[in-house]
Amino acid sequence: MIKGKLIILFVAIIVLVLGCTLKTQKITIQKRIGDENVFEDYREVTQGKQVKKVKEILDNADWENNKVEMTEFHDFEFQFPFKNDKNAKIASYSFWIIPNGGNLEIVTDNDRYAKLTKQDSTYLYKVLVGDIFEK
Numbered sequence: 447m448i449k450g451k452l453i454i455l456f457v458a459i460i461v462l463v464l465g466c467t468l469k470t471q472k473i474t475i476q477k478r479i480g481d482e483n484v485f486e487d488y489r490e491v492t493q494g495k496q497v498k499k500v501k502e503i504l505d506n507a508d509w510e511n512n513k514v515e516m517t518e519f520h521d522f523e524f525q526f527p528f529k530n531d532k533n534a535k536i537a538s539y540s541f542w543i544i545p546n547g548g549n550l551e552i553v554t555d556n557d558r559y560a561k562l563t564k565q566d567s568t569y570l571y572k573v574l575v576g577d578i579f580e581k
Protein backbone atom coordinates (compact mmCIF):
# COMPACT_ATOMS: atom_id res chain seq x y z
CA MET A 447 0.00 0.00 0.00
CA ILE A 448 2.78 2.45 0.89
CA LYS A 449 4.73 1.48 -2.25
CA GLY A 450 1.68 2.28 -4.40
CA LYS A 451 1.29 5.71 -2.80
CA LEU A 452 4.99 6.46 -3.25
CA ILE A 453 4.83 5.47 -6.92
CA ILE A 454 1.78 7.69 -7.46
CA LEU A 455 3.50 10.58 -5.65
CA PHE A 456 6.67 10.08 -7.71
CA VAL A 457 4.75 10.04 -11.01
CA ALA A 458 2.77 13.14 -9.97
CA ILE A 459 5.99 15.02 -9.19
CA ILE A 460 7.52 14.05 -12.55
CA VAL A 461 4.40 15.16 -14.42
CA LEU A 462 4.37 18.46 -12.52
CA VAL A 463 8.04 19.16 -13.19
CA LEU A 464 7.77 18.27 -16.88
CA GLY A 465 4.62 20.33 -17.27
CA CYS A 466 6.35 23.38 -15.84
CA THR A 467 9.53 23.05 -17.88
CA LEU A 468 8.19 22.13 -21.33
CA LYS A 469 7.58 25.15 -23.50
CA THR A 470 4.97 24.61 -26.17
CA GLN A 471 5.48 26.74 -29.22
CA LYS A 472 3.11 28.42 -31.58
CA ILE A 473 3.51 30.68 -34.60
CA THR A 474 2.07 34.18 -34.64
CA ILE A 475 1.55 35.79 -38.05
CA GLN A 476 1.07 39.44 -38.96
CA LYS A 477 -0.12 40.72 -42.35
CA ARG A 478 0.85 43.99 -44.02
CA ILE A 479 -1.98 46.50 -44.31
CA GLY A 480 -2.03 48.59 -47.48
CA ASP A 481 1.16 49.84 -49.11
CA GLU A 482 2.88 51.01 -45.93
CA ASN A 483 5.13 49.11 -43.52
CA VAL A 484 2.22 48.61 -41.11
CA PHE A 485 1.20 45.16 -39.89
CA GLU A 486 -1.70 43.77 -37.91
CA ASP A 487 -2.18 40.45 -36.15
CA TYR A 488 -3.47 37.99 -38.70
CA ARG A 489 -3.58 34.52 -37.16
CA GLU A 490 -1.87 31.97 -34.92
CA VAL A 491 -0.80 28.42 -35.66
CA THR A 492 -0.91 26.22 -32.58
CA GLN A 493 -1.09 22.73 -34.04
CA GLY A 494 2.12 20.99 -32.99
CA LYS A 495 2.69 19.06 -36.24
CA GLN A 496 2.39 22.21 -38.33
CA VAL A 497 4.71 24.21 -36.05
CA LYS A 498 7.26 21.38 -36.17
CA LYS A 499 7.08 21.11 -39.99
CA VAL A 500 7.51 24.88 -40.43
CA LYS A 501 10.56 24.78 -38.17
CA GLU A 502 11.98 21.85 -40.19
CA ILE A 503 11.51 23.77 -43.44
CA LEU A 504 13.28 26.80 -41.99
CA ASP A 505 16.07 24.68 -40.51
CA ASN A 506 16.67 22.98 -43.86
CA ALA A 507 16.43 26.13 -46.01
CA ASP A 508 19.49 27.24 -47.97
CA TRP A 509 20.28 30.34 -45.89
CA GLU A 510 22.65 33.09 -47.01
CA ASN A 511 24.25 35.36 -44.43
CA ASN A 512 23.83 38.75 -46.04
CA LYS A 513 21.49 41.63 -45.63
CA VAL A 514 19.13 41.97 -48.58
CA GLU A 515 17.36 45.12 -49.63
CA MET A 516 13.97 44.47 -51.18
CA THR A 517 12.20 47.07 -53.29
CA GLU A 518 8.90 46.54 -51.47
CA PHE A 519 7.85 45.92 -47.88
CA HIS A 520 7.38 42.28 -46.93
CA ASP A 521 3.89 40.78 -47.17
CA PHE A 522 3.86 38.87 -43.87
CA GLU A 523 5.95 38.40 -40.78
CA PHE A 524 5.87 35.60 -38.26
CA GLN A 525 7.42 34.62 -34.96
CA PHE A 526 7.80 31.58 -32.74
CA PRO A 527 7.02 32.95 -29.27
CA PHE A 528 6.96 30.47 -26.43
CA LYS A 529 3.50 30.11 -24.92
CA ASN A 530 4.81 29.64 -21.38
CA ASP A 531 7.92 31.84 -21.27
CA LYS A 532 7.56 35.56 -21.83
CA ASN A 533 11.35 36.08 -21.51
CA ALA A 534 12.45 33.59 -24.20
CA LYS A 535 14.12 34.97 -27.34
CA ILE A 536 11.64 35.07 -30.18
CA ALA A 537 12.76 34.03 -33.67
CA SER A 538 11.30 36.51 -36.16
CA TYR A 539 10.92 36.09 -39.94
CA SER A 540 9.59 38.23 -42.80
CA PHE A 541 8.49 36.92 -46.16
CA TRP A 542 7.62 38.17 -49.61
CA ILE A 543 5.40 36.55 -52.20
CA ILE A 544 7.32 36.75 -55.45
CA PRO A 545 4.98 37.43 -58.41
CA ASN A 546 5.23 34.79 -61.14
CA GLY A 547 8.03 33.12 -59.21
CA GLY A 548 6.16 30.48 -57.28
CA ASN A 549 8.47 30.83 -54.30
CA LEU A 550 8.57 32.63 -51.00
CA GLU A 551 11.62 34.63 -50.00
CA ILE A 552 12.32 34.86 -46.28
CA VAL A 553 14.55 37.16 -44.24
CA THR A 554 15.32 36.69 -40.55
CA ASP A 555 15.74 39.39 -37.95
CA ASN A 556 19.50 38.67 -37.96
CA ASP A 557 20.04 39.31 -41.71
CA ARG A 558 19.79 35.81 -43.13
CA TYR A 559 18.03 35.27 -46.46
CA ALA A 560 16.54 32.19 -48.16
CA LYS A 561 14.46 31.53 -51.25
CA LEU A 562 12.32 28.48 -50.55
CA THR A 563 11.56 25.68 -52.95
CA LYS A 564 8.14 25.58 -54.59
CA GLN A 565 7.09 22.66 -52.35
CA ASP A 566 8.23 24.37 -49.13
CA SER A 567 6.69 27.67 -50.26
CA THR A 568 3.36 25.96 -50.88
CA TYR A 569 3.34 24.31 -47.45
CA LEU A 570 4.46 27.42 -45.56
CA TYR A 571 1.91 29.60 -47.32
CA LYS A 572 -0.90 27.13 -46.57
CA VAL A 573 0.00 26.95 -42.87
CA LEU A 574 0.91 30.60 -42.25
CA VAL A 575 -1.62 32.36 -44.49
CA GLY A 576 -4.32 29.68 -44.46
CA ASP A 577 -4.85 29.74 -48.21
CA ILE A 578 -3.64 27.96 -51.33
CA PHE A 579 -0.42 29.34 -52.81
CA GLU A 580 -1.26 30.26 -56.43
CA LYS A 581 1.46 32.74 -57.35
